[in-house]
Amino acid sequence: MNLVRAELERxxxxxxxxxxxxxxxxAFGVTASTTLAGSHQPTAAELTDARTQAAESRRQMDEVYQRCVAQVNGNLPPGSEQEDFPADCxxxxxxxxxRLPVATDFLPGVFVFSQQAEPLLYFLIAFLALxxxxxxxxxxxxxxxxGGVVNLLLWRPRRMTVLGTKLGTLMGAVLGLSLLASLVYLATFWVIGQSAGxxxxxxxxxxxxxxAVHARGLVLVLLTSVLGFALATLGxxxxxALGTVAAYAVVWELGARLVMEIVDTAHPDxxxxxxxxxxxxxxxxxxxxASACASASGFCERVYALTWQPALAVLLGLTALLAVAAFSVFRRRDLI
Incomplete structure (x- = not known):
């Protein structure tokens, strides 16, 4: 317990x-103040116009669907042009x-909490991950x-305990800060939505x-914290840690992606x-x-998806691998 308290103080x-x-x-203050300054409560005329536009948008969506069904079933009116619709409408x-278009989609200059909360939360998660x-x-x-670790080991000569306590303290502090920041952040924008939007x-x-987004974001924040800790321990x-991330971004995310696009690698992302x-x-x-339908004729699906299950497996696997390597190296390394 004394070691945990000491690490928290450090x-x-x-x-x-x-x-x-x-x-x-x-960052929080600038985001909140600019949102507040750029929003206003809509007038009755603005709400009426927004509802009209939303209804028109829904009507157009239904028209497109009906044209697709008519073309697939061969019931197009005489003289109608064929459109590039898939076989499944x-x-x-x-x-x-x-979701369907609603009135709040057509209110420029009005902050709508239900529509902006998720993008704002993504921004906070990105900052907390960094x-x-x-x-x-x-x-x-x-x-x-x-040499601070050496001094600490003189007091508590157990390498795995010291490094594990450091990592646990880091994760606990980051998690606590993330929860507090998220609560204050979302509550502030909820108040803005109530009073100025x-x-x-x-x-x-x-x-x-x-x-769900918040929970996944907290997991990502903890994973990035462990990654930074592990890379710095290894190096x-x-x-x-900073050099490793920069090298990865330049060599793989930019360089390798470009090479994959040149050689038409399937699903490079x-x-x-x-x-x-x-x-x-x-x-x-x-x-x-773009290369998925190079040899196909007619309608071809060029879109592919990644879901959260394999993504989580990759992120957890990489983080666990680096963390285990960091503890293994720290256990045998000469720290002097």
């Missing part, structure tokens, strides 16, 4: 951690859509580089979906960590494969 006393907390507050069926990675890397990297449709489905320096991160956060991510 973590909180780091200037880099304090700087990142200040940046978090500043279900993707145009308004009844089967995830926060976790940088803090995790600097937390252990600075100690290894400066519209709350939107806040039903059970909305809160369930937002809660004995904070810069090792499935080999990218960024794709798996996106699939995990959203639950399902669709990609466009």
């Amino acid at each position: 973590l909180g006393a780091r200037r880099f951690v304090q700087l990142m907390l200040v940046l978090l507050v500043l 279900s993707e145009f069926d308004p009844v089967l859509q995830d 926060f976790g990675f940088l803090v995790g890397a600097s937390y252990v990297g600075a100690d290894l580089n400066s 519209l709350p939107g449709q806040l039903d059970g489905a909305f809160w369930a979906g937002l809660g 004995r320096h904070t810069s090792a 499935r080999f990218m960590l960024s794709s798996h991160v996106g699939a995990w956060l959203s639950g399902r991510l669709e990609f466009w494969d």
Whole structure:
């Protein structure tokens, strides 16, 4: 218990951690203030016009579906042009859509909490993931580089216990901060929606979906924290973690992706960590494969998807592999 308390004090006393907390507050303040300044409560005329536009949009969707069904069934009126419809018209069926156009879709300059909460939450998750990675890397990297770990081992001469406590303290602190920041963040924008915009449709489905995104985001924040910690432990320096990520982004995410596109590799996005991160956060991510229908005639499906299950397996596997390697190297390494 004394070791955990000592690590919490060391973590909180780091200037880099304090700087990142200040940046978090500043980013939150700027986002909230710009949202508040750019929103207003709609007038009755604006609401009426928005409802009319939403009804017209739904009518057009139904017309497209009816034209598709008529063409597939061979019931097009004489003189009608053939359109590029698939054999299955279900993707145009308004009844089967995830959501239909509503009045709040046609209210520019009005903050609608139910529509903006998820994108805002993604922004917060991205910042917290960056926060976790940088803090995790600097937390252990600075100690290894400066000899602080050696001094700690003189007090508690158990390497695995010390490193495990450091990692556990980091994960607990990042998780606690993420929960607190998320609560304050979403509550602030809910108040903005109530006072300077519209709350939107806040039903059970909305809160369930937002809660799922939040839970997946917290998992991602913890994984990035462990990744930063593990890479810095392996490289004995904070810069090792930063350099590894930069090299991966340039060599693989940019360079390898370009090569795969040149040689027409099928489904290249499935080999990218960024794709798996996106699939995990959203639950399902669709990609466009330009080379999928090179030899096909007629309608061809160029879209393929990644779902959260394989994405989570990849992220967990990579994180676990690096964490195990970090503990194994730390156990045998000469720290002097």
